[in-house]
């Protein structure tokens with residue numbers, strides 16, 4: 351992003367700047383590394399195309415398992431220094447993707463990694479799993495009203511694979527989107543703003559199966575191979591409504607971003623492994639389900655652009671000038687309608 355124009359009022363938010371990109375994408379994730387694994391291609395592509403790509407990460411991933419033996423001392427049961435380390439990994443990953451706007455929900459360290467479902471860490475007062483939903487969502491409302499994204503990407507209600515922080519990130523993202531569109535919620539956080547389209551991450555079953563077939567044939571260095579059921583958010587192909595690829599440059603950016611998360615991910619060519627040492631395919635094309643908003647592709651066809659069908663200028667009027675309150679009122683009603691449609 352370029353620097354704010356000289357006309358920017360001191361303290362004015364991004365939405366009031368004249369140089370804010372017309373297309374704005376917000377992604378909400380649980381831990382550093384989830385964004386690169388799920389959306390690395392998408393983020394790299396939109397950043398390269400000049401869109402504002404904003405990542406909100408909900409925890410520092412303090413409870414992650416550490417892969418490199420020489421960094422094992424960072425682990426939560428030793429120095430408990432993994433969170434701070436992963437802040438650096440995330441920054442390097444964002445540099446690889448060309449993304450400059452990344453934030454932690456409520457500020458770095460506000461919410462702690464809850465560990466896997468059922469772990470005693472779930473019950474810590476600071477654990478994200480214990481967060482008050484509306485309080486956590488209010489942090490996101492502030493971001494939504496500041497940057498006014500037309501598109502939001504997050505997980506499905508199961509968080510893709512049942513990790514408590516992923517489930518909670520889904521809840522916070524959906525609740526934040528709903529509350530951001532309500533003029534009666536925290537007017538101190540800015541004028542109401544309704545997001546046009548919301549997507550949940552998913553993986554198309556046939557793609558995953560083909561990926562594992564490639565992996566089996568390739569003979570990679572990982573001690574084992576994962577299975578289709580180990581991949582989060584696998585859905586029947588027919589449920590996928592959008593596919594975002596873009597070719598080898600973006601796939602390479604994604605692989606570089608995943609490599610930046612080196613305490614968590616081992617990358618080998620077009621494959622990778624998490625701390626379980628089981629190889630999985632690294633996908634150069636990412637899939638989504640549209641759960642809120644109008645599809646920008648004909649019935650039965652997949653969108654190839656998350657912004658498809660969004661009217662030019664959508665999201666540009668709220669908070670600026672005479673049409674602000676009218677637009678806020680309209681978007682508030684629209685948000686209420688659509689949130690009902692998107693209800694789980």
Ligand SMILES: [Zn+2]
Pocket residue numbers: 380381384513516
């Ligand atoms: Zn995660």
